[in-house]
Amino acid sequence: MKGLRVLPGGRPGRGRLYVNLPDGRAVAWYDRQANRISILADDQREAILAVLRPYLSGTVTIGPPPVPTAADLAGLALPPDADLAPNRPGETLLGELEHGPAGTRARHRLRQDLLAQQRMGDTFDALEADGWRILHCVPVPGMGRIDHLLIGPAGIFCVRTVPGRRQRAVAGDLLLAVGRAEPRPDPRWTRRAAARATRALTAQVTPALAVVDASRVEVAPTLRDIRVLQPPTATTDLTSSPTALKPPDIETLFTLARDTRTWLGPNAGRSSPAWGSPRTESGGV
Structure with a gap:
């Protein structure tokens, strides 16, 4: 026809x-x-x-x-402008680069963040073949956006992506330092974001840091509650983890997570104070 x-x-x-x-x-x-x-x-x-x-x-x-499942029917009923599934890695940073700060240094940092999110996003997207569901740029009121939200057999992971800039990165309980730059509170940020995601999804969400292109990554032995991931071993680390969710649970949680109303509703995160933009935090927060 x-x-x-x-x-x-x-x-x-x-x-x-x-x-x-x-x-x-x-x-x-x-x-x-x-x-x-x-x-x-x-x-x-x-x-x-x-x-x-x-x-x-x-x-x-x-x-x-x-035959559609309950999750399928809910996804079909989701308005297109409320669906986070089409988001690309680093989606919001593309707009910031186009309309953001004119300073060369600020734009360079944004570009580094964008490239790191895109590389890590492509790595995570490859997990879909193993039964994972991936979302990028998930809005969290007062905190900016979760770079990547992974929902799969090993559980749910809230991932904060950090460009390593081919320097030594050190992840501690409260701060993450890359080279000689001022340490950033990325560990604290991803803990808070994971706690918000846990409340929004009513399911346990694990905080994670993805460090991209560092010369080496050192993790403090006391940092046990946050997963530290690096390409290219990130997918192996996740797929080899013990199974925590079954396929129907993964689809149900993904359908809930892809709906912006889950995150921006009247009760979303009401018990947590705002932290401001996630890319402008300083080590003194």
Whole structure:
């Protein structure tokens, strides 16, 4: 049938591909992760396969849509402007670079933060093949945004990303120092953010620090409540951890977490004071 259009859903290259009629109605979708085509209009099967053929790889399963779970139905009912799932790593920093400070030093720091979040985000996104669900740039009132929220078999992790700048990084109980720069309160920040996420999701969230491109990372022996992750071993560290969540729980928590109203609702974080912008904190906080 002429006029069928293929439109992406979710993050570029990772979400579903929808096949729509000219009036916008979906007649099929291709789930890249499951490598499955779900067809809603069987009389248009050949036309649907023809327009999707350039996007397919490997052995593809074709059939009617699977019976939706409660999490699926909740996700379908989510307004597009309330959905965090399409967020790319470092999404908000792109806007800050475009409209933010004009100073060369400030822009350089923003660019370092952006590159670190993008690299770590790509690393975390690769976990989706192992049953993980990933969100980026999750808003937390008064604290800025959680860089990455990971929901998977090993549990839920609130990740703060720090550029190592090819220098020695030292993570302590309260501060993290990179090279000779003034130490930053990243450990304290990610603890607070994880506590807020625990309340929002009513499930235990583990704080984590992702240190990118450091020459070496030293972790204080007393720092036991925060996971310290580094590429390229971060995914192995997480996938080798003991199982804490089953697939249905992962999907339910992901559906809750992707809704901005979970984080920005009237009761979100009401018991925690604001810490200000997460990228402008100083070691004296």
